[in-house]
Amino acid sequence: xxxxxxxxxxxxxxxxxxxxxxxxxxxxxxxxxxxxxxxxxxxxxxxxxxxxxxxxxxxxxxxxxxxxxxxxxxxxxxxxxxxxxxxxxxxxxxxxxxxxxxxxxxxxxxxxxxxxxxxxxxxxxxxxxxxxxxxxxxxxxxxxxxxxxxxxxxxxxxxxxxxxxxxxxxxxxxxxxxxxxxxxxxxxxxxxxxxxxxxxxxxxxxxxxxxxx
Amino acid sequence: xxxxxxxxxxxxxxxxxxxxxxxxxxxxxxxxxxxxxxxxxxxxxxxxxxxxxxxxxxxxxxxxxxxxxxxxxxxxxxxxxxxxxxxxxxxxxxxxxxxxxxxxxxxxxxxxxxxxxxxxxxxxxxxxxxxxxxxxxxxxxxxxxxxxxxxxxxxxxxxxxxxxxxxxxxxxxxxxxxxxxxxxxxxxxxxxxxxxxxxxxxxxxxx
Numbered sequence: 001x002x003x004x005x006x007x008x009x010x011x012x013x014x015x016x017x018x019x020x021x022x023x024x025x026x027x028x029x030x031x032x033x034x035x036x037x038x039x040x041x042x043x044x045x046x047x048x049x050x051x052x053x054x055x056x057x058x059x060x061x062x063x064x065x066x067x068x069x070x071x072x073x074x075x076x077x078x079x080x081x082x083x084x085x086x087x088x089x090x091x092x093x094x095x096x097x098x099x100x101x102x103x104x105x106x107x108x109x110x111x112x113x114x115x116x117x118x119x120x121x122x123x124x125x126x127x128x129x130x131x132x133x134x135x136x137x138x139x140x141x142x143x144x145x146x147x148x149x150x151x152x153x154x155x156x157x158x159x160x161x162x163x164x165x166x167x168x169x170x171x172x173x174x175x176x177x178x179x180x181x182x183x184x185x186x187x188x189x190x191x192x193x194x195x196x197x198x199x200x201x202x203x204x205x206x207x208x209x210x211x212x213x
Numbered sequence: 214x215x216x217x218x219x220x221x222x223x224x225x226x227x228x229x230x231x232x233x234x235x236x237x238x239x240x241x242x243x244x245x246x247x248x249x250x251x252x253x254x255x256x257x258x259x260x261x262x263x264x265x266x267x268x269x270x271x272x273x274x275x276x277x278x279x280x281x282x283x284x285x286x287x288x289x290x291x292x293x294x295x296x297x298x299x300x301x302x303x304x305x306x307x308x309x310x311x312x313x314x315x316x317x318x319x320x321x322x323x324x325x326x327x328x329x330x331x332x333x334x335x336x337x338x339x340x341x342x343x344x345x346x347x348x349x350x351x352x353x354x355x356x357x358x359x360x361x362x363x364x365x366x367x368x369x370x371x372x373x374x375x376x377x378x379x380x381x382x383x384x385x386x387x388x389x390x391x392x393x394x395x396x397x398x399x400x401x402x403x404x405x406x407x408x409x410x411x412x413x414x415x416x417x418x419x420x
Contacts, residue, residue: 019291022298023297030305034305034308037308125398
């Protein structure tokens, strides 16, 4: 009996050891490409949710409001003029947990565009959050004092059929983003001084480092 | 347990005769969830096939080494490791594909086709047979998902090939504007699976 148990432990232990070593190796190999791809997606997301800009920085993200957390805030300027800020928001109230959305807020504190970054919503239902048919309706929306709501909750946002819970995430995320930018509109208005010759891309990269560092 | 079954039958049995979804009725949960569109079904099928072939090979190699009492935890460790590796490798090197399939990859661990084939086949057969069994079963699963996804996407979404650049509306834009939404929802998944299951069973009885 004891010998059999010993064999079980030995075999399982050996298999786990090999599996752990293989996983560690794959993790090491893929770590840098994954980080680079994620950074590229984030840069691209900032560009798609904001009006054209030539300089982007990073500002400290404010504290959480309920289940909605702000991960990062990227204010952007064009020729020194504040054009808006991209806010990366995580809403924990999704059907499958966290939904991460990049919300672009323009200088008039209206939503410029939203873009779905990551989610675990049901494929074919909640995953439609990222489709233009749903996401497009946020462009140019003004956020009322009570916050954006889906139609079912007495608001104006057309929810995805069969995915009201997911749709509420987007409404909450857009609301939180606009409120965050509104609160710090004054400090975001002027761009930080950059050394001459610094390319906008470099500024974004610096912002990335600051946000994660 | 060398059986007299020829190698090509080991490969082809997964398509109709022992189709994992319609005949063995394994892996129904991820099938219902991911067969909303043709492309989703295809992606899930490809990822599951890869993991199934890899895990079948490794488990077949280890079959003499793993004692019976701990075989299930051992199988699960092997399967979960492959799933995690696929997840990391896809995110690192084919990022755009990972973006569209990312939600399905972790689901493969709980797909009982993989564990089912490890237990019922790979732990009792040689490496070549196990690899062929995994490939056939995986492709049979993918075919089943693609058929389900095609039916549900056309009826429930009014499109075909959504998620790819080749998306079109087979019944026209009018139908796309107000499709039979229930087909995308869970009840539509059960309806489709049930009808297809009956059809494949009938096909199997005739031949």
